[in-house]
Amino acid sequence: MALEIFARGFVSASLQVIFDQLASSEIWNVIGRQKASDELLLDLGMKLLVVDAVLDHAEVKQFTHEGVKKWLVKVKNAVYDAEDLLDEISTEALRCKMEAADSHSHTGPTNLLNGFSTWFKAFLSDQQSMVSRVKDIIHRLEVLAQPIDFLGLKGGGKKLPQRLHWTSLVDESDVVGRVEIKEDMIKRLLSDNSTSRKKKIDKVWICVSEEFSLLRITKSILQTIGSDTQGENLDMLQQNLRKSLVDQKFLLVLDDVWEKSTSEGEGLRVSLRTAWERLRIPFLAAAEGSQFVVTTRNQNVAKIMRADHIHPLEGLSEVHSWSLFEKLAFEEGESGPYPQLESIGRKIVAKCQGLPLAVKSLGSLLYSNTDAREWEKILESEIWNLKDDEILPSLILSYQDLPLHLKRCFTYCSIFPKDHEFDKGHLILLWMAEELVQFPKSNDRMVEMIRGGCLEIPCHIGGLRNLEKLNNFIVGQRDGFGIDELGELSNIGGRLEISELQNVGCAKDALGAKMEDKKHLNELILAWNNQDTPDDVVIQSGVLNNLQPHLNLKQLAIDDYSGEAFPNWLGVLPNLVTLELRGCKCSSLPPLGQLPSLKHLSISRMKGIERVGRGLCFHEDVASFSFRSLQTLRFDNMDNWEEWSYCGCKFLCLHELFLIDCHKLKENLPKELPSLRNLELCDVGSCLRLQPKFQTSVN
Helix, strand or coil: CHHHHCHHHHHHHHHHHHHHHHCCHHHHHHHHCCCCCHHHHHHHHHHHHHHHHHHHHHHHHCCCCHHHHHHHHHHHHHHHHHHHHHHHHHHHHHHHHHHHHHHHHHHHHHHHHHHHHHHHHHHCCCCCCHHHHHHHHHHHHHHHHCCCCCCCCCCCCCCCCCCCCCCCCCCHHHCCCCHHHHHHHHHHHCCCCCCCCCCCEEEEEEEEECCCCHHHHHHHHHHHCCCCCCCCCHHHHHHHHHHHHCCCEEEEEEEEECCCCEECCCCCEECHHHHHHHHHHHHHHCCCCCEEEEEECCHHHHHHCCCCCCCCCCCCCHHHHHHHHHHHHCCCCCCCCCHHHHHHHHHHHHHCCCCHHHHHHHHHHCCCCCCHHHHHHHHCCHHHHCCCCCCHHHHHHHHCCCCHHHHHHHHHHHHCCCCCCCCHHHHHHHHHHCCCCCCCCCCCCCHHHHHHCCCCCCCCHHHCCCCCCCCEEECCCCCCCCHHHHCCCCCCCEEEEEECHHHCCCHHHHHCCCHHHCCCEEEEEEECCCCCCCCCHHHHHHHHHCCCCCCCCCEEEEECCCCCCCCHHHHCCCCCCEEEEECCCCCCCCCCCCCCCCCEEEEECCCCCCEECHHHHCCCCCCCCCCCCCCEEEEECCCCCCEECCCCCCCCCCCEEEEEEECCCCCCCCCCCCCCCEEEEEEECCCCCCCHHHHCCCC
């Protein structure tokens, strides 16, 4: 039900995507190969325009007309099917383009045409041909267009009405609750000690609503105090306002202020802070003791406007909530004649949790409706589960403020379970995969690979040369899945894991990945899986040597590497902060002591290591200060490690040292550990001796 309510945000955004796709040459080329006339796509576009013209009115009417609501659902399904069809065409056209380019470079134009023909025949082997599917959607849209007049839907750009603008006049008999806050505010407004207390007070009340328009508010204030409001020149209007306020005492109420950016003139957007600072300048000429009162749903507005005192409005009490609901839901404002409805109504009010807007909305919705079944529907509606502290009426008010493309992004989030914690980066990728986030046509981001759900890597991914995000590349043995596919992806950044590296058959192939060119990478994981394949020490040593990353790299992990030694480049990465060596089969560790930025080093599951000595700290020709930045050092599951010889190694900045499952280790710990804060030993050699100064800190 919640998805149905917000369906229009999806439908309108989908229609915009479809109109853009219909303007694409790829779509026309593919359909044309099925010998369909141009009129077919034009007809589809026209039928969609007919539906689009009345969507705004349908959005308004769906809340009061069940037929319109059902009609919108059917429109949504038809539009989604059209979008899916055009997505398929676009995706296959792109795939064909990539494969054609690859075929042209390898096999020549004849095989290129044959390859395209084979692809296209396969693509059209579904139960319905491309053209028949387009015709089916056109027919469905024609059927949906027939009841538009019967449903009373009007076109002409009728938009969802703005939120009701209020005035300062109220029926005091309708005011319920919050007596203490009202009395406190009155006391504060009357408590100034200025000498101008007896002056006439200009009282001005302005409903600001969604947009804080400086020009509109200034003119409204002038109009209220009886001054000239002619013209659109803001400077003249503010000068006039300043003259009218000189030595005058005022009370200005700005009601319903939002943080939304404001417009001043054609295309110009200014922040709320800027607009507020400009509005208050004329009031500096007013008499001492003048007051501003601002009401808002957003506490950040109060901070921006530098409020002296904030009155947070708590929810209404259960008694006051029922009093308000009773007045609105029953014709005579009395629930006595309807005991069954009163019982249901009190449960509905309890679910409103004291939110006045929710109480008023539902009370007005149920006014004069004596059908208990309708009341039960509201009580049992799943909408109550949309959010813990707000219900649908309040949610709609905020939802209406979003532009169409953001409405669709917002609605997409409803597919996740309650209390789901979003990862911003991953959510954006999902939006991109669903084409909810649109880029300018000139910005060729090549997000097509993400459209598969960020899980399946397409063949010949190297063709996506502008790709910026790739979490995992699995090296395959078939053509199009080799490690050289990474060669042209120089723009990928963030984190990259290259797995199944045992499938690289030749060390020279690893050079094709051009890892030294990938300056945007922050984290790199290089992983082998040698459980089911024979080790080739020479090849794998060459592979790792040829995967030298860019000097900007900050985090590196090497998993299950089967070479006999680590490459020299591992000791010369100036920006490397974190290094993990896991399950590697080398019998010695690389010289890491001269890495200037290394803070965290973890070595685990290296069964070939029996001795750790000077080689870890220095190159053969270097004997300077080692591990100048290292803060965390961890050895874990080192089954055969027996000796730790320091030979001048110093760990002057080391904060934490972990020795886990190193049961053969039998030498002393390092002596030079002046900064050590945490020492953890678990299943270490029985002969391991601690320096006296560490003994009291180890459990």
